[in-house]
Amino acid sequence: PEGRKQTRGGLGTHTHSTYSSSVAARSRRLVVVRAEAINPEIRKAEEKVVDSVVVSELAKPLTAYCRCWRSGTFPLCDGSHVKHNKATGDNVGPLLLKKQ
């Protein structure tokens, strides 16, 4: 109802904790960084990208499956994790399926 509108708390008001106030004092602009998607491009029209492998149909003794979401041959690994790791300092790599 009218008269009960609340001012949203924000940096610049005087209602904040010591921590928030000191953040406000130190920085001129509040930058909120949201947790990031790890898949920027692959099959974004799908709500959830799930792939299935019928293991009896594997053709080769060793097949590498991508877990970095950067492969040009997803769901297979094409080695793109190397570039991703170098660019970001990450340490991701594929899942190897072995027909013993």
Next chain:
Amino acid sequence: PEGRKQTRGGLGTHTHSTYSSSVAARSRRLVVVRAEAINPEIRKAEEKVVDSVVVSELAKPLTAYCRCWRSGTFPLCDGSHVKHNKATGDNVGPLLLKKQ
């Protein structure tokens, strides 16, 4: 040699392109966002996290392997991709291994 030291170009100098200058004028603080690692926590002591599955040793008809790097049972999927997708708007999911 002495006398040839160069001043590094930076915002605030007058040697920049129109684009950089206008960026400097608009923002008080230059925030550089680096491409992000997709694995924040799992086995960070390893240079590259690679796992192998000998498919003949799979115990169950269906086994889900994690590709979101958020599973508490990595390399297996424990369903944590759901929370990750919700928090970030992402659409990642596991790789399912099927013994037909």
